[in-house]
Amino acid sequence: MRYAVLGAAGQLGRDLCPRLEGEVVALGRTSSPAVDLSRPESLRALFDEARPDVVVNCAAYNFVDKAESEPEAAFAVNAWGVRELARLCAERDCLLVHFSTDYVFGLDAARRTPWSESDAPGPVSVYGLSKLAGEYLVRALCPRHLVLRTCGLYGVWGSGGKGGNFVETMLRLAGQGKPLRVVNDQTCTPSYTVDVAEASIALMNTGQTGLYHLTNSGSCTWHELARTIFELSGLSVDLAPIPSCEYPVPARRPTYSVLDLAGLHEAGIAVPRPWREALTAYLQERLRKT
Numbered sequence: 563m564r565y566a567v568l569g570a571a572g573q574l575g576r577d578l579c580p581r582l583e584g585e586v587v588a589l590g591r592t593s594s595p596a597v598d599l600s601r602p603e604s605l606r607a608l609f610d611e612a613r614p615d616v617v618v619n620c621a622a623y624n625f626v627d628k629a630e631s632e633p634e635a636a637f638a639v640n641a642w643g644v645r646e647l648a649r650l651c652a653e654r655d656c657l658l659v660h661f662s663t664d665y666v667f668g669l670d671a672a673r674r675t676p677w678s679e680s681d682a683p684g685p686v687s688v689y690g691l692s693k694l695a696g697e698y699l700v701r702a703l704c705p706r707h708l709v710l711r712t713c714g715l716y717g718v719w720g721s722g723g724k725g726g727n728f729v730e731t732m733l734r735l736a737g738q739g740k741p742l743r744v745v746n747d748q749t750c751t752p753s754y755t756v757d758v759a760e761a762s763i764a765l766m767n768t769g770q771t772g773l774y775h776l777t778n779s780g781s782c783t784w785h786e787l788a789r790t791i792f793e794l795s796g797l798s799v800d801l802a803p804i805p806s807c808e809y810p811v812p813a814r815r816p817t818y819s820v821l822d823l824a825g826l827h828e829a830g831i832a833v834p835r836p837w838r839e840a841l842t843a844y845l846q847e848r849l850r851k852t
């Protein structure tokens with residue numbers, strides 16, 4: 563099996579590539595061939611040179627706040643580039659594995675139960691809307707697809723584009739000794755890229771196609787996550803919960819975006835471990851790597 567992985571240098575891509583069994587062509591904007599989703603004409607080379615059986619798209623325009631002021635850039639990568647990728651995969655009969663986000667939800671602000679794949683999405687940000695457009699284009703144009711919605715990713719490589727991840731940001735800020743205020747009214751499921759990568763591969767290996775939710779299990783707020791990071795790291799930090807209105811940012815976030823994992827379970831895939839266990843494993847792994 564030959565895999566072409568876009569966004570191979572991102573935090574998910576870096577944990578996914580070494581776990582794929584078969585030949586893996588790791589692609590990015592500076593690889594050879596260079597693949598840039600904002601230049602759809604660059605995508606054909608991927609198929610001509612890498613000749614993949616499976617294309618895995620871990621690449622995205624991920625700047626949630628910046629997307630509010632540059633929607634064209636977000637849509638160029640997350641929707642129009644993905645549209646061309648989906649068309650080419652369909653033309654070459656490749657399986658397209660495409661990652662999406664819990665931020666396709668949020669419009670129903672009263673929701674407090676996990677979202678299933680059959681629930682109607684409703685994003686509240688340009689980023690969420692651009693990712694939802696990408697999902698629909700994959701599902702409409704490429705019959706052999708897996709669209710995998712995940713959430714709150716952290717991996718030891720850190721998000722290339724955003725520089726680090728939430729866990730690293732909290733540990734860095736804690737090191738500065740200042741009081742920390744973290745929002746306590748947004749609930750989701752922080753997910754370790756190793757677990758997301760492994761469950762994605764297990765799902766690919768079943769031969770199933772369609773839309774799936776794929777995160778660690780359980781849920782927490784960002785404040786609960788921060789508290790747990792410090793607790794597991796043995797750090798005493800002056801940490802207080804705040805409502806989102808006290809931390810103004812350009813993009814709205816969903817109040818509750820926990821994803822139901824029943825679809826994954828029904829596909830015969832072990833539901834990834836609880837987020838706290840995964841976080842413990844991450845904290846151990848980052849110590850081993852440094």
Ligand SMILES: NC(=O)c1ccc[n+]([C@@H]2O[C@H](COP(=O)([O-])OP(=O)(O)OC[C@H]3O[C@@H](n4cnc5c(N)ncnc54)[C@H](OP(=O)(O)O)[C@@H]3O)[C@@H](O)[C@H]2O)c1
Nearest residue numbers: 569572573574591598599600621622663712714715721722
């Ligand atoms: N991070 C999260 O919390 C989160 C949550 C839910 C869903 N997701 C989704 O999960 C997937 C993986 O996210 P991640 O956190 O691993 O992202 P990441 O670490 O920020 O990596 C994103 C990758 O996308 C590539 N990229 C950006 N613009 C590109 C373009 N125009 N053409 C080609 N490649 C481009 C970057 O390549 P360069 O190395 O060239 O910059 C980078 O390797 C994405 O689909 C994301 O939307 C992420």
